[in-house]
Amino acid sequence: MAIVLEWKGQRYTADADPEEPLYAVLQRLGLPAGTEIFAAKTQEGLHELAAPVGPHSFFQLVGWESPEGKFVFWHSSAHILAEAIQHFWPDCKLTIGPPIENGFYYDIDFGGHPPSPADFPRIEQKFMELAQQPEYFVRKKVSQEEALRYYEQKKNPYKVELIRELPPDEITFYESGGFVDLCKGPHLWHSGPVRAVKVLSLAGAYWRGDSRNPQLTRVYAISFPSQAELEAYLHLLEEAARRDHRVLGKQLDLFSFHEEGPGFPFWHPKGMRLLNALQDWLRKKLLQAGYEEIKTPIILTQTLWERSGHYENYRENMYFTEIDEQPFAVKPMNCPGSTLVYRTSLRSYRDLPLRLFEFGHVHRHELSGVLTGLFRVRAFTQDDAHIYCTPEQIQEEIQALLRLVQEVYAAFGFQEKEIYLSTRPDKYIGSLELWNQAEAALEGALRAAGLPYQINPGDGAFYGPKIDFVVRDSLRRRWQLGTIQLDFSMPQRFGLTYVGPDGQAHTPVMIHRAILGSFERFVGVLLEHTAGELPLWLAPVQVKILPVSEKFLPYARQLQAKVLERGLRPALDESDEKLGKKIRLAEQEKVPLIWVVGSKEAETGTVAVRDRQHRTQREAVPVEEALQELQARSLPPS
Template identity: 45%
Template sequence: MLSEHDHRSLGDRLDLFHLQEEAPGMVFWHPRGFILYQLLEERVRRELSAGGYREVRTPQILGQRIWESSGHWQNFRGDMFVLDDGERLFAVKPVSCPGHIQIFQRMAPSFRALPVRLAEFGLVHRNESSGALHGLFRLRQFTQDDGHIFCMEEQVADEVAAFCRSLRVFYRDFGFEDVQVAFSSRPAQRAGADEVWDRAEAALLEAARREGLDCRMQPGQGAFYGPKLEFILKDRAGREWQCGTIQLDFVLPERFDLHYVDSGGARRRPAMLHRAIFGSMERFLGLLLEHHQGSLPVWLAPEQLRVLPVSPDAHAYASEVRARLGAAGLRVSEDARNETLSRRILESHQEGVPFVVLVGAREQAARSIQLRERGGAQRQVPLESAIAELVEVCHVP
C-alpha cells in the first residue's frame, strides 16, 4: 500500500501518469502529466537559450563501434539494451554524449568557434534490474536534459562557473532553497591514464573553488571518463536528491581523436564538459511532487484555474469567463457538472488546481468573479482586474 505522500499516489490522484507491467520502468504520460513535463522542458529551454546552447537531436540506436570508442561497451554494457540485426551489434543509447561528439567532429571548428555548446532532451534506455525500479525515481526509459560543452582547456573554469551560478536561481524557482555540492573523484573502473585524471580532477576542483563552492568529497563516485560536481537538493522531508551535474572529460576527446584548429593552425585537443540541470526529467518531476505534496507552484500546475458556475443560469457567463482566461494564456477548465458546488470545489483542490473561480448571477451582473485560493481564502474581484492579476501570479519565473 503506497503512502498518500508517495509521488506514485500523487500522480494517480492528480491524473498525471501511470506505470504498468507490460512496460516495466517506462511511463505512460496522461494529458495533465504531459503538460507538466512540457513545462519543465520549456523552463530548461529558456536556460539553454540564455547559456548559448544549440539544441540537437541524435539517433536512439548506434553501432557497437561508437560504443567501443566511448568506452561504454567495455564499462557499461551490462546496463545497455543490445540489438543484433544479423550482421552487427547495436545498442539503444543510455547517454547522448557519443552522438554529440559525432556532430562536433563534423563541425571541425577553429578556436574562434569555441566553446561549442550542444544540448538535447535525450530519451535514453538503461537495463536496470526489475528489483531496482521505483516509480519515476528509477526507470529503464527516461529523458536527460543533456548538454555538452566543447572548449579550450583554459575556458573550462569560466564554463563551470557560469553553469554553477545559474543553478541556484533555477532550483529556487521550483521551491528548492537548500543546494549542496559534492565532488566525485575517479572510480576504480575507469578509462584514461592516471595523469589525465590528475589533470581533470585538479582543474574541476579549482573551478569549484574559484566559484566559492564548499564541496562534499565523494571518493570513487565519478563517471568512468571523468570527475564531476553533483548538485544535491534537500526536499521538505529533509531527504537529499542528486540532480544537476557537470563533469570534466579529457578521456572521450582523446578516444574519439577530437580536435580544433588553434590560432597558429595547429590541431589541439578540446576539453569536454557533460552537464545536466535535472539529470532525469522524470526523477525531478517525482521529486517535485513529493516536495510540494501535489500542490505545485502556480506556474507549474497543469491546470491553474477551474471555473465553476454556481447555478444553471450562470453557465453562459462561466463559459465566457473561461474563454477570457484562456485567451490570456492561462491553463483553465470549466466544471459545469450536475454536482453540488461543495463537491466540485473539493475535487478541484484534490486535483491540485490552485484557483477556483466561482460565478453566479451576482457575479454576472457585476462583471466579476469569486476567486477562491487553495488555502481557502475567497474574494470578489472585477473580471478585468482578476485577469490581469492572475496573468501576473501564474507567469513562468
C-alpha cells in the same frame, strides 16, 4: 588529575583518577550520566561512559541531540534487538548490526526460518523488557583464540570470518544481560534511556554486501528515549507516505505504470502539462545561458556504442535491435550522438565553448528489483548537455554552471544542498597533468563560487573528475539531482578536434552535465517536496472554472478560452453537480486558483476568485483583472 567536561555549552572541571570510569566523574558533578548523557567525544574519538577516564583531559559529552549520541544509542539498541531475536530464534546466527542514519539494523542468518512482520510485536515487547531491566554494557578484551573458540562453538562462520580479519590484540566482546557479541563499541553505559522501539521492516541483504555471498535477513528497527519521540517519528513516516509521488501521481492523474511496460512511465494529459511547463522553462533558461538545443536519434548502430565504450562497459543495461540485418542499440546516453553533431563542421577555438543541450529520451535496462515509481525508471528524459571547450576554459565554464545550477534549484525552493567533488580513481585514462588541471579547475570554481563542498577521493569516473549535487527536500530527505562530469575520453575516441590559434588540431574537453538529472525523477522529487502543492507556474491546472449551474456554462467557456489565449492552463468543471461538490473536487486536485461564476459574474463580467495558497475568497473581480493576476502569478522565477 584535572579534566574538563563540556555538556550543553557548559564547562565543568573535575579531579579524576585515570582509572575511574567516566560515569563516576559525571555522577560526582551531578550530571545526568547514563540517562541524558550517552557518551563523550575526545580527541581520539568516541569514549563510552563505562570506560576509564584515561589520559584525556577534555570530554565533550553527547546525548540524544547529537549524531554521535544517536549513534551510540542505536548501536546499543542493535545489541538489545539481537538479544531479543535470539530469545525467540536461539539458533540464528548473528553477523553485523550497525546504527544507520535513522535507527539501526541487524543482519542475521535465520537458517531458512526468518521472522515475519507478525513477529514484530513480540520482538518489540521482549526488546523493551530487556532494555528496561536495564542492561549494562560491559566491555571485555579477549584473545583471538578465545574469540574464535566462542564462535566456532556457536557454529557462526560469519563472526569467525570477521575475527580472523581483525588485529589479534584488538578483539573485544560486549556483554549485556546474558548477551555476548563481538563488538568494538562504544556503547551506552546501560540501556535505561532506551524507552521506545519499533521494528520497521525485514529485507534481504547479502553477507558483506556481495551478491555472490549468502543472503541474510536484515531486521530494521529504530529506538527512542521516549514514546513521544517514537510517535513523532512514526508521524513523519506517515507524512512521507502521504507525499509519496506514486500516490500523488495517481490522485492528481499525472502518470501511470502498467504491467505492459514495467518501468516505463505513461504520462497523462495533466502530467504532460507539468512536464512541458518544466521543459519550456528550462529550455528558455538554457538558451539565455548560451546553449543551443539539439535532438539526436533514439536508435543508433551498435558500432557507435562500441566506439564510445558503452558496449564494452554498459552492454548489460542496453536494449538492442536490428535494422536491415545490422545490429543497433537504443541509446542509454546522449553523448555519442552529441559528438556526431560536433563533428559535422570543422571547429575553431573561436567556436568554443560550444554548449549543446538535449532533452534526450534514453532507455536503460535497470534490474527489475530497483524500479521505483518515477525515481528509477527504464526510460527517462535527461536535461542533458555537453560543453566542448579548451582545458583553459574549464574553470570559467564550471563557474557559470555552478551559478546556473544554483538558480535552477532555487527556483523550486531547494535551499539546502550538498556538493561532492569526486577525484581521480586508481584506474584512469588521460594524462596526470590533465587530471590535475581538471581537478584544480573544478575545485577552483567551487572555491570562487564560495560553495562548501566535500571531496570523495578516488570516486571520479575513469574518464574524468565530477561534481555531484544533492538537495534536501522539505522533509530533509536527500536527493541526488545534478552532476557535472569532465570527460577526457570521449573526445579522443571520437576524434574530436578544434583548430587552435596556432593552426594546429587540438582535442577539446567535453563536460557532461545534467541539472535536474531526469525530468521524470525530478517530477517525483518535486511532488514529494511540495506534497503535490505545485506552484502556480508549474501547476497542471492553474485555474479551475466552476459554473454555479449549467446555465452559466457558456460564460465559463468564454473564460476558459480567454485563459487559453494567454497560454495558461485552465480547466472547466462541466458536471451537473452542486457548487460545494465542485469546490471539494477542485480542492482535492490541489488547483491553486478557482473561479466561481454564476449570475452575478455573468452579468457584470466578473469572477469570484478562491485562492488556495492564501486561503482567501474575493467576489466580483473583473475578468481582465483576474486574468492579469493569473498571468502575473504564473510567471516562472526568472
